[in-house]
Amino acid sequence: MSHLVKNYNRKKISFRSGKGSYLFASNGKKYLDFVQGIAVNSLGHAHPKLIKILSSQAKKLWHISNAFIIPEGEKFAKKLAQKTFADFVIFQNSGTEATETAIKIARRYFYSIGKPKKNRILCVKNSFHGRTLAAIYASGSKKMTEGFGPKVDGFDHFEFGDHKALKKSITSKTAAIMVETIMGEGGIKVIPDWCLKGLREICNKKNILLILDEVQCGIGRTGDFFAFEKSKVKPDIVPIAKGIGGGFPIGAVLMNKKVASGMTAGTHGSTFGGNPLAMAVGNTVLDIISKKNFLQNIKKNSKYFHDHLNKIKEKFPKIIKEVRGRGFLIGLQLHKDQTNFIKKLMQNRLLTIRASENVIRILPPLNVKKSELDEALKIINEVCSKY
Ligand SMILES: Cc1ncc(COP(=O)(O)O)c(C=O)c1O
Numbered sequence: 105m106s107h108l109v110k111n112y113n114r115k116k117i118s119f120r121s122g123k124g125s126y127l128f129a130s131n132g133k134k135y136l137d138f139v140q141g142i143a144v145n146s147l148g149h150a151h152p153k154l155i156k157i158l159s160s161q162a163k164k165l166w167h168i169s170n171a172f173i174i175p176e177g178e179k180f181a182k183k184l185a186q187k188t189f190a191d192f193v194i195f196q197n198s199g200t201e202a203t204e205t206a207i208k209i210a211r212r213y214f215y216s217i218g219k220p221k222k223n224r225i226l227c228v229k230n231s232f233h234g235r236t237l238a239a240i241y242a243s244g245s246k247k248m249t250e251g252f253g254p255k256v257d258g259f260d261h262f263e264f265g266d267h268k269a270l271k272k273s274i275t276s277k278t279a280a281i282m283v284e285t286i287m288g289e290g291g292i293k294v295i296p297d298w299c300l301k302g303l304r305e306i307c308n309k310k311n312i313l314l315i316l317d318e319v320q321c322g323i324g325r326t327g328d329f330f331a332f333e334k335s336k337v338k339p340d341i342v343p344i345a346k347g348i349g350g351g352f353p354i355g356a357v358l359m360n361k362k363v364a365s366g367m368t369a370g371t372h373g374s375t376f377g378g379n380p381l382a383m384a385v386g387n388t389v390l391d392i393i394s395k396k397n398f399l400q401n402i403k404k405n406s407k408y409f410h411d412h413l414n415k416i417k418e419k420f421p422k423i424i425k426e427v428r429g430r431g432f433l434i435g436l437q438l439h440k441d442q443t444n445f446i447k448k449l450m451q452n453r454l455l456t457i458r459a460s461e462n463v464i465r466i467l468p469p470l471n472v473k474k475s476e477l478d479e480a481l482k483i484i485n486e487v488c489s490k491y
Contacts, residue, residue: 117130125137125148125468135455136455136476138466138467138468143467146346147389147471157384167381183390187394188342189339190342191360191361192360193356194209195356195378197354197355197377199233200236201345201377203315206341209364211279212371213363213366224275224277225258225260225281226273228263230243230245230460231264232245237252267302279313280314281315283303285322286326286430286433288459290460292459293428300316300337301336314339319343319344324393326433341359342358342359347389347470349389350389352382402432405472412481413434413481419485423438424439432472436464437461437462443458448487449484452487454479466480
C-alpha cells in the first residue's frame with residue numbers, strides 16, 4: 105500500500121535510470137522519453153556536464169542563506185540579464201512560486217508609485233500558472249479551484265483569442281495582463297505574434313504591465329530562448345522554471361528596471377531560492393543552451409519533426425486533427441479522447457503526456473538526436489495504423 109496522497113493518477117511504472125532521451129524501467133524495458141519530466145530535463149537525463157557541476161558544487165557548498173552573497177547566483181543573474189530583456193532576476197524554486205512572485209512584483213510596483221488600487225491581474229480563462237492559491241485563481245479554471253475557497257480575489261479573465269472580452273475586462277484597476285506565451289496544459293495553444301504585439305500596445309496605452317509566463321515554453325523549447333522573442337515584444341516580467349534547471353528545481357522571475365524598483369529589501373524572500381547547488385546547475389544549463397548553433401539545431405530538427413508529424417496527420421486524418429505548437433513544444437490533437445492513444449504509444453515504448461482538448465504533448469529533450477525523432481515518428485505511425 106502506498107502512503108503517498110492520492111492526488112496523482114500515476115501510471116503503474118517506475119524507472120531505474122535515464123540516459124539522454126531514454127529511460128530504463130524497473131521492469132527492464134527501455135523507453136524513449138518524450139515527456140522529460142514535462143519539459144524539465146531540457147538536456148535529457150544524466151547529462152555529463154550537469155552531473156559534473158552538481159557533484160563538484162556538492163563537495164563545496166550546498167546551502168547558505170540569501171542573507172549572504174551567493175556568487176553563483178550573481179553570475180547566473182548577470183548571464184540571464186545579458187541574454188534577455190531583463191535587468192534584474194529573483195530566484196525561486198518552482199514555476200508556481202515564480203508566477204506568484206511575478207504577481208507580487210506587479211502589485212508592488214504600482215503600490216510603490218502611489219497606485220495601490222491598481223492591483224488586479226487579467227488572465228486567460230483555463231490557463232495554467234501553477235498550484236499555489238493565487239496561481240489556481242489566476243488560472244480561472246473551475247477544476248483547479250473547486251473546494252479550495254474562499255476565492256483569492258484580484259484576478260479577472262477572458263477567453264483565449266477573444267479580443268473583445270480582453271478589452272472589456274480592462275479597468276483602471278488592472279495592474280498586469282498575465283498570459284502563457286504558449287498555453288501548455290491548456291492544449292499547446294500558441295498566442296500569435298501579432299496578438300502579442302497587440303497585447304503590448306494595449307499595456308503601453310493603459311499603463312499595464314505585461315507578464316509572459318514562460319515556465320513551460322521558455323529556455324529554448326521553441327527554438328528561441330523565449331517563445332515571445334519571435335514577436336519582438338518586450339514583456340515587463342517573465343516567470344521561468346522547468347527547463348532552466350535541466351532537472352534541478354529552479355524557478356526565477358526576470359524583470360525590467362522599472363518594475364524591479366518596487367522590490368526593496370524585505371518585500372520578498374525565499375529560504376531555498378537561489379541556493380548554490382541550483383545556481384551552479386542553472387549556470388551550466390544556460391551555458392549549454394547559449395552555445396553557438398544550439399537553438400538553430402532545435403529549429404532545424406523540430407521543423408523536420410513537425411513536417412513528418414503533419415505527414416502522419418495527412419495519412420490518418422480521422423485520428424489526428426491537428427499538429428500544434430512550436431519547436432519541441434508539440435501537441436498532437438486527436439479527434440477523440442487521447443488516453444488510449446497515449447497508452448498504446450507507451451506499450452510501444454514511447455512516453456508522452458496529455459494536455460487539454462484531446463492533445464498529446466510531445467516534449468523531447470532539446471538535444472534530441474535525429475535518429476530518436478525518427479524512432480518516435482515510426483512508433484506514432486505504427487500506433488495510428490493499428491488504431
Ligand atoms: C505555464 C506554467 N506556469 C507555471 C507552472 C507551474 O510550475 P511548477 O509545477 O514548477 O510549480 C507550470 C507547470 O506546468 C506551467 O506550465
